Amino acid sequence: xxxxxxxxxxxxxxxxxxxxxxxxxxxxxxxxxxxxxxxxxxxxxxxxxxxxxxxxxxxxxxxxxxxxxxxxxxxxxxxxxxxxxxxxxxxxxxxxxxxxxxxxxxxxxxxxxxxxxxxxxxxxxxxxxxxxxxxxxxxxxxxxxxxxxxxxxxxxxxxxxxxxxxxxxxxxxxxxxxxxxxxxxxxxxxxxxxxxxxxxxxxxxxxxxxxxxxxxxxxxxxxxxxxxxxxxxxxxxxxxxxxxxxxxxxxxxxxxxxxxxxxxxxxxxxxxxxxxxxxxxxxxxxxxxxxxxxxxxxxxxxxxxxxxxxxxxxxxxxxxxxxxxxxxxxxxxxxxxxxxxxxxxxxxxxxxxxxxxxxx
Amino acid sequence: xxxxxxxxxxxxxxxxxxxxxxxxxxxxxxxxxxxxxxxxxxxxxxxxxxxxxxxxxxxxxxxxxxxxxxxxxxxxxxxxxxxxxxxxxxxxxxxxxxxxxxxxxxxxxxxxxxxxxxxxxxxxxxxxxxxxxxxxxxxxxxxxxxxxxxxxxxxxxxxxxxxxxxxxxxxxxxxxxxxxxxxxxxxxxxxxxxxxxxxxxxxxxxxxxxxxxxxxxxxxxxxxxxxxxxxxxxxxxxxxxxxxxxxxxxxxxxxxxxxxxxxxxxxxxxxxxxxxxxxxxxxxxxxxxxxxxxxxxxxxxxxxxxxxxxxxxxxxxxxxxxxxxxxxxxxxxxxxxxxxxxxxxxxxxxxxxxxxxxxx
Numbered sequence: 001x002x003x004x005x006x007x008x009x010x011x012x013x014x015x016x017x018x019x020x021x022x023x024x025x026x027x028x029x030x031x032x033x034x035x036x037x038x039x040x041x042x043x044x045x046x047x048x049x050x051x052x053x054x055x056x057x058x059x060x061x062x063x064x065x066x067x068x069x070x071x072x073x074x075x076x077x078x079x080x081x082x083x084x085x086x087x088x089x090x091x092x093x094x095x096x097x098x099x100x101x102x103x104x105x106x107x108x109x110x111x112x113x114x115x116x117x118x119x120x121x122x123x124x125x126x127x128x129x130x131x132x133x134x135x136x137x138x139x140x141x142x143x144x145x146x147x148x149x150x151x152x153x154x155x156x157x158x159x160x161x162x163x164x165x166x167x168x169x170x171x172x173x174x175x176x177x178x179x180x181x182x183x184x185x186x187x188x189x190x191x192x193x194x195x196x197x198x199x200x201x202x203x204x205x206x207x208x209x210x211x212x213x214x215x216x217x218x219x220x221x222x223x224x225x226x227x228x229x230x231x232x233x234x235x236x237x238x239x240x241x242x243x244x245x246x247x248x249x250x251x252x253x254x255x256x257x258x259x260x261x262x263x264x265x266x267x268x269x270x271x272x273x274x275x276x277x278x279x280x281x282x283x284x285x286x287x288x289x290x291x292x293x294x295x296x297x298x299x300x301x302x303x304x305x306x307x308x309x310x311x312x313x314x315x316x317x318x319x320x321x322x323x324x325x326x327x328x329x330x331x332x333x334x335x336x337x338x339x340x341x342x343x344x345x346x347x348x349x350x351x352x353x354x355x356x357x358x359x360x
Numbered sequence: 361x362x363x364x365x366x367x368x369x370x371x372x373x374x375x376x377x378x379x380x381x382x383x384x385x386x387x388x389x390x391x392x393x394x395x396x397x398x399x400x401x402x403x404x405x406x407x408x409x410x411x412x413x414x415x416x417x418x419x420x421x422x423x424x425x426x427x428x429x430x431x432x433x434x435x436x437x438x439x440x441x442x443x444x445x446x447x448x449x450x451x452x453x454x455x456x457x458x459x460x461x462x463x464x465x466x467x468x469x470x471x472x473x474x475x476x477x478x479x480x481x482x483x484x485x486x487x488x489x490x491x492x493x494x495x496x497x498x499x500x501x502x503x504x505x506x507x508x509x510x511x512x513x514x515x516x517x518x519x520x521x522x523x524x525x526x527x528x529x530x531x532x533x534x535x536x537x538x539x540x541x542x543x544x545x546x547x548x549x550x551x552x553x554x555x556x557x558x559x560x561x562x563x564x565x566x567x568x569x570x571x572x573x574x575x576x577x578x579x580x581x582x583x584x585x586x587x588x589x590x591x592x593x594x595x596x597x598x599x600x601x602x603x604x605x606x607x608x609x610x611x612x613x614x615x616x617x618x619x620x621x622x623x624x625x626x627x628x629x630x631x632x633x634x635x636x637x638x639x640x641x642x643x644x645x646x647x648x649x650x651x652x653x654x655x656x657x658x659x660x661x662x663x664x665x666x667x668x669x670x671x672x673x674x675x676x677x678x679x680x681x682x683x684x685x686x687x688x689x690x691x692x693x694x695x696x697x698x699x700x701x702x703x704x705x706x707x708x709x710x711x712x713x714x715x716x717x718x719x720x
Contacts, residue, residue, distance in 0.1 A: 180664060180667065303536075
């Protein structure tokens, strides 16, 4: 007895999600066979779809197999039953999951900086810690909570939307298109760790609430938190995000352009194409694909390359960088790009950053 | 030999569509058993979905069983092999198909004015007449033609849109939503007989072309004609329209509010609910349902009750009657309601009618 293992924020997130069924059918950190099956085939050894190995990387094997998991304050938050330990082949992991071994890729950087030894085995989380952890987000954060909310609303079909950014009109447009054919929306921003420069979760949550309150039908939306961390694994993470949303009760999942991408490691539609490796029935959720979305002055509406025939000089498209620069200068993006209620929240955030001397 | 039967315009349309496979699996006018199965169960005797009996009503049985079918000029256009003749129970037909026996219903009015004796049996159409008949519309009009066009475009998924009206922005919006998830659009206006007061097919075709040319992506649309006549049978006709579009090569079919309705004989969503009587696989086509569409000034976009939370004073909705009145006065409806390119064609049509003293 007495073996302890300190979990960092990412590992705490994995513990929470594993213990709550968000990563079902997984209930613990994966062993070598499972990891190899996922890396080679994008499936678990029994053939079920799974795209990102969930591994617990440590520097060394704990002194005992029953390990108490602790957080940075030293408090016990759960238990791990170490069934095996193995050296993870990080090059192989990176090549399969991130499609690159470039250390500038944030997922690769995480992998290389983590421990060498993978500890595998089932986990349990301390219920009080689970409650405290979920409370941080002040939103439904576990599959049990979203299932209850979905049941209370009587939705039979639910589309999930993953985001780590504020929602502008382009994404509002495609969410609303999806809402024409399903009963409800699970807007489930990722609130775990993202990369520096991303808008903090609490500011984004204010933006989401402003958007839902002003532009969506009450009773058709559910705002929840996904306390996962971003892997930036593009196509593999799109499958992962879809499977996780299935576990949270979604029947449909929106996959836009460059889902979970970073830099130019993935083609803009790689994260859609990968779905053809799986049947919808085995995923248990139906992907809903969208192309690039922009405002077209000639169409006088939001549009995509599938529906708008007009040349690009009619199109209003702003990059994330352009929007950050406008907001940093105290300018609001045009209402065709961003709802004023959302733009104002972001403007206040960037003004505060500016005062603190911190806009990139 | 020598038995002839004059077909009116509606019967010619049925002959064309039966002979071209547009009513597959039907290849002739239905006998009493088939009609009863359709009326009672919305299915053929073998269980396949079919919702509107295709009957040839005559005043008396022709002198021979091999009948030459002729048009109003007396020219032979095809042949009927009379296998049976029976008195059609028109009350039963009307109750099942039109859900009313009210003579003010245009479908009931047609039925009561038609002959009493139904002639059943396989038909053949004269190929030269078929070619001449199709040419009238100057558009693909048979399943063979649309299948060829769809194959040439390489579409795997095709959404069909049925209309007997000019297309304004509300319908453009829902067609474009459908186009986000399928490869192409078969815009297939019904060009057979409609009721008095409907905009004539040639004017509507000009409107469709103006809309497609100016607001749709070339290569994603196919304009074709459906030379069927309107039954105004609401829900039953929605199923019928879907089955016919399956035969023309569609994989999806848009069913909006009050599809194929007239007056207030049907609830606004009856034509969607009836699809739950059939599985998509047995229909061979997937319905795509839409709610009421309007422009919302607060959303600054087209919207539906599923996506817009704002009160109706923000909504721009005009009835067909209001639009006809505006156009009759020489006013164009606002661009949020109708594309100017379309409105101008309609304005010229109503101005010409006005000169002729004919606006209702």
